[in-house]
Structures are given as C-alpha cells and as structure tokens.
Amino acid sequence: GEDVEQSLFLSVREGDSSVINCTYTDSSSTYLYWYKQEPGAGLQLLTYIFSNMDMKQDQRLTVLLNKKDKHLSLRIADTQTGDSAIYFCAESISGRNGGSQGNLIFGKGTKLSVKP
C-alpha cells in the first residue's frame, strides 16, 4: 500500500537552514506536496513539485526530488521562529475513478522547532 515516511522532529537555530526529509512508496505519484500546520490551525499548502522535476525553488523554500530513491526534501533557508510548525509531506495517488481526481496520502509530519 501507499506510505509516506518522515522523521518526527527537527530542531534548528534561527538563521540556519532546515532540511526536512520524506520518503514515499507510490512510484506512480505525479505530484508531491509540502504542507505547514501551525498550532490549532489547518494545513497550509506551501509548495508542490511535479514528478518530472528535480528541484523547485520558491523564495526561501527549495524542494528536491530524487525519483529513483523516492525521496523528497524541503529546505528552508534562513529559518525564522515563525517557521516553527509541523510540516507534512504528501503524495498524490490516483483516485478509484481515475481521471483528474487524486487523493493525498500524508506522512505523520515533522515538528520543526526553531531556537532563537
């Protein structure tokens, strides 16, 4: 079955780079996502990458995809205390009815703590 794995915790100092890693199992996944969840809030879509890409950069965020190893990472440059949150990796799998609908399978989330 589909599975998405992430480490549960990461602690960094303010100003350092954070790297959150994720592995997935569904080789047919065409899109992979990173979501951010702050305490008491819903999930916010941060960025996504199409499976035929190796890298995507968006301001302080860099996503790297190694499709051969089914490994996805999110790098946050110049990490700030406001980046403290839980980060979820998710893969899009085909829906039962196919077509354009895709279900998201989430990892358990990585809690990022940023120390001043």
Place this chain on the structure above:
Amino acid sequence: NAGVTQTPKFQVLKTGQSMTLQCAQDMNHNSMYWYRQDPGMGLRLIYYSASEGTTDKGEVPNGYNVSRLNKREFSLRLESAAPSQTSVYFCASSPDRGRGAFFGQGTRLTVV
C-alpha cells in the same frame, strides 16, 4: 474569499449521540475530502467526493457517512459517536489533481 469553512469548530458529544459536521467551499472546486488527524497518526482520509453526486471511501470510513449536497457542500455524519472518534476533523477541497488541496480550520471533536 472564505476558502473552506467548517462548522462547528469545537464539539463535545456523549457516546451514542449523532452529529453532522458541515463543510463548504467557495472556490468552485470539484473534489472535496474529509480527513481526521490524531496524535502520531498524521492525517487519514475518511471519505472523498470527486464531483457532485459521487462519494468514495477512504482509509478509515467505518462509523461515518457523507453527503455531497451540491458542489459547494460536503458533510460528514457520525450516527453513533464513540470515544475512538475523538479527533480533529479537517475538510479539504481541490480543483484538480496536481494543484493540491486547501484545508479548513478543523473541527475539534471530543466524545465522552
């Protein structure tokens, strides 16, 4: 632009009671989802709806029913609540595969 709106935000039920969680989106999205989030378990899909009039089971559908009332609204019903259904419930919607899903703020449900 409200996005995805869930009601209520908090609810306490007694075992055996029933209730319906409401969700509405104003983004004209085709697909809608219900997830539950439990500590250490991440998010697990309960039910989803690819379009108005269709619903399908997700990973953990037992004890729940859903209704896709129209394109905007997707409700989740607990017919006889159990303590194991204590969780945070999230509704989400997406336009098409590949563009990710947009989440509501969640409903925190406690069953005592």
